[in-house]
Amino acid sequence: MSGLTEEEQITLDSYNKLAKPWSDGHLVYDSWQEDLVEFQKLLPKGSVLEIGCGGGRDAKTLIGAGYDYLGTDISDGLLTEARKNCPNGKFEQVSLYDLDFANSFNGFWCSGVLHHVPRERIAEAMQAIKQSIKLGAVGFIATKEGSGEKMMQDPKYPGDNRLFVYWQDEEFRDLLASQGFEVLKFTYRPLSETTKWLIYFVRLIG
Numbered sequence: 001m002s003g004l005t006e007e008e009q010i011t012l013d014s015y016n017k018l019a020k021p022w023s024d025g026h027l028v029y030d031s032w033q034e035d036l037v038e039f040q041k042l043l044p045k046g047s048v049l050e051i052g053c054g055g056g057r058d059a060k061t062l063i064g065a066g067y068d069y070l071g072t073d074i075s076d077g078l079l080t081e082a083r084k085n086c087p088n089g090k091f092e093q094v095s096l097y098d099l100d101f102a103n104s105f106n107g108f109w110c111s112g113v114l115h116h117v118p119r120e121r122i123a124e125a126m127q128a129i130k131q132s133i134k135l136g137a138v139g140f141i142a143t144k145e146g147s148g149e150k151m152m153q154d155p156k157y158p159g160d161n162r163l164f165v166y167w168q169d170e171e172f173r174d175l176l177a178s179q180g181f182e183v184l185k186f187t188y189r190p191l192s193e194t195t196k197w198l199i200y201f202v203r204l205i206g
Contacts, residue, residue: 004095005118005121007118007149007163008116008117008118010151010162010163011116011162011163012075014157014159015075015077015078016076016077016078017077018157018160019078019080020081022054022078023056023057023078023082023085025156025157026054026055026057027055027057032140033061035140035142036061036065038201039107039109039140040065042138043106043138045067046067046068046105046106046107048062048067048070048107049099049105049107049109049132049133050062050069050070050108050109051072051099051109051110052072052096052111052112052113053071053073053078053082053089053091054073054078054112055081055082056071056081056084056085056086056089058109059071059082059085059086060085060089062109063088067107070090070091071086071089071090071091071092072091072093072096073094074093074095074096076093079091096125097121097128099131100128100131101133102131102132103131103132103133103134103135104132104133104134105134106133107133107138107140108129108133108137108139109139110139110140110141111141112142112143112144113143114143114165115166116163116165118149118163118165119149122165122175123178123179126176126179126181127179134204135206136203136204137203137204138184138202138203139181139200139201139204140199140202141202142197142198143197144167144195144196144198145166145167145188145190145197145198146164146167147166148166149163150164151164152164167198169186172200173200180204180205180206181202181205182202182203182205183201184201184202184203185201186198186199186201187199
């Protein structure tokens with residue numbers, strides 16, 4: 001497994017420690033339902049890699065939509081929850097940086113993951129994603145709007161301490177373009193003062 005920065009390791013430790021309450025707290029969440037409809041328009045069928053599957057919430061939706069699904073996560077605690085919550089899903093423990101499925105997948109789903117990646121490693125992360133998907137593959141990315149990088153604690157989860165990296169739309173679009181992705185559709189979805197989603201449907205073009 002590729003080495004993690006100190007902040008990334010603390011974030012992983014938090015997810016492992018809080019896997020069950022965090023997963024239970026995120027199992028009921030329908031903000032991506034309309035996005036799944038759009039995803040299906042762009043990719044009606046095929047194989048989909050979920051990057052950061054968490055507790056398996058979106059796995060159930062993607063499998064139910066008929067995709068050949070594989071979920072990955074670095075957290076063994078979250079994968080334990082995913083296997084309980086979605087027993088018919090296929091899951092593997094692998095770091096985002098170690099993704100290498102030989103350009104196998106027609107699409108990918110990456111919800112709430114890249115905002116835990118330090119800016120200094122984001123290109124590395126995007127290159128790993130590219131190594132696992134086919135040219136022309138369609139992807140869904142949801143990350144958070146804001147500025148800066150900071151360790152944050154959610155009071156709902158005692159002992160929580162995670163790295164959050166925030167982006168502005170223009171700079172994230174520049175990142176995507178530099179990594180060979182074109183933006184097919186964009187949605188801005190502010191839910192609260194601290195959660196303002198930047199949502200991108202992308203296609204790998206180079």
